[in-house]
Amino acid sequence: MSLKKKKKVVGLLVFSIGLGILLAITMPLMGWIFLSAIALIYAGIYLYKN
Numbered sequence: 119m120s121l122k123k124k125k126k127v128v129g130l131l132v133f134s135i136g137l138g139i140l141l142a143i144t145m146p147l148m149g150w151i152f153l154s155a156i157a158l159i160y161a162g163i164y165l166y167k168n
Contacts, residue, residue: 119127
């Protein structure tokens with residue numbers, strides 16, 4: 119394997135690991151944000167109708 123090909127493989131590996139860590143940190147946070155937004159929308163509809 120040439121040096122250029124090894125660099126590409128290592129770069130892709132580092133990118134994938136970094137993206138995985140980023141998603142592992144942000145996705146649970148995004149889930150809580152979406153959950154709270156849905157709860158607020160539901161509460162607003164409930165208060166509007168009653």
